[in-house]
Amino acid sequence: xxxxxxxxxxxxxxxxxxxxxxxxxxxxxxxxxxxxxxxxxxxxxxxxxxxxxxxxxxxxxxxxxxxxxxxxxxxxxxxxxxxxxxxxxxxxxxxxxxxxxxxxxxxxxxxxxxxxxxxxxxxxxxxxxxxxxxxxxxxxxxxxxxxxxxxxxxxxxxxxxxxxxxxxxxxxxxxxxxxxxxxxxxxxxxxxxxxxxxxxxxxxxxxxxxxxxxxxxxxxxxxxxxxxxxxxxxxxxxxxxxxxxxxxxxxxxx
Numbered sequence: 001x002x003x004x005x006x007x008x009x010x011x012x013x014x015x016x017x018x019x020x021x022x023x024x025x026x027x028x029x030x031x032x033x034x035x036x037x038x039x040x041x042x043x044x045x046x047x048x049x050x051x052x053x054x055x056x057x058x059x060x061x062x063x064x065x066x067x068x069x070x071x072x073x074x075x076x077x078x079x080x081x082x083x084x085x086x087x088x089x090x091x092x093x094x095x096x097x098x099x100x101x102x103x104x105x106x107x108x109x110x111x112x113x114x115x116x117x118x119x120x121x122x123x124x125x126x127x128x129x130x131x132x133x134x135x136x137x138x139x140x141x142x143x144x145x146x147x148x149x150x151x152x153x154x155x156x157x158x159x160x161x162x163x164x165x166x167x168x169x170x171x172x173x174x175x176x177x178x179x180x181x182x183x184x185x186x187x188x189x190x191x192x193x194x195x196x197x198x199x200x201x202x203x204x205x206x207x208x209x210x211x212x213x214x215x216x217x218x219x220x221x222x223x224x225x226x227x228x229x230x231x232x233x234x235x236x237x238x239x240x241x242x243x244x245x246x247x248x249x250x251x252x253x254x
Contacts, residue, residue: 004029006038006087007049010057011097013104020104024049025057029092035082036061036071038094058107066222069155072099072162073108079159081222099162112158118174119156122198124181126191138189151184151230153223160217160227172206176217179208180230186237199234199241208234 005026013020026049027041036059043056061071064083071082074097075090102110128134140148154177161167161175182198185191202208208231217227 004092006033006092006094008038008042009095010108011095012057012107013098015106016103023054029087033087035073035075035085035087035090035094035096036064038087039082058109060109067155069157069222072110072157072159073097074099074162079162079220081157081159084222099158101162101164101167102158110158112156115156115158115161115175115177118178119181121174122178122182122201123194124178124185126185126188127193128190140189144187148184148187150223151180151225154180154225155223157222159220159222163216163220165214165216166210166212171210173210174202174206176211176227176231179211179234180225180227183230183234196241199238202234203238203242208238 006029008025008027010023010025011020012023025038025042025047027038030037039057039059046054046056048054059071059073059082061083062068063070066081066084069081072079073082074080074095075082075085076095077097079099096108098104098108098110102112102114105111156177158177160177164173164175166173167175179202182202186195186198211231213228213231215228218225221227
């Protein structure tokens with residue numbers, strides 16, 4: 001009886017701005033293995049399916065528990081976490097690629113700096129004054145804590161950004177993950193200090209109006225975060241903000 005194997009066609013790239021190319025690999029199947037396990041097997045014996053010795057495939061991972069978000073790749077065209085992609089679920093014939101939305105560093109590792117720059121752009125943090133003991137945090141209703149916790153599970157993995165057709169070289173859309181974090185920090189009693197500034201920012205170029213409502217983001221989010229619900233809520237908030245700004249006279253220095 002022939003040994004069951006996993007066939008992997010991997011798009012590789014030796015460095016930034018280098019041309020990409022494809023290599024095929026076969027690894028022995030193991031019960032319960034995931035895509036990361038396959039990468040490990042290739043690293044042990046970096047030989048293509050045609051018997052050619054090559055450099056080991058380079059990828060990124062950390063927790064292996066779908067918490068860090070580092071191992072995002074495209075598997076058969078869909079961005080997802082390699083650590084939670086079980087071979088029993090994704091199949092034994094796989095096409096593996098780096099996420100196309102971000103610049104490739106090498107092979108399957110990409111530079112997600114774009115996401116972190118956009119998080120800074122919308123002030124995605126809770127501001128505090130100094131490093132001294134501020135005492136207990138503000139109390140929040142349990143119902144609010146529940147939905148805010150769901151949004152806080154974002155790993156900045158980039159899957160939703162990669163799946164969004166509006167995030168591309170011709171568009172400056174900041175992406176669904178960033179908008180969801182705006183909703184999260186605006187809801188925090190202390191984070192709300194910068195609510196107006198965040199709303200003003202996402203009302204500008206690359207902001208919420210750039211969303212095409214493709215809803216690809218919620219389909220690929222590994223944490224099942226209701227991204228489109230956040231975008232919808234922010235649409236209402238920005239409309240109110242714009243209405244207020246239109247009828248509010250700017251301060252005049254005397």
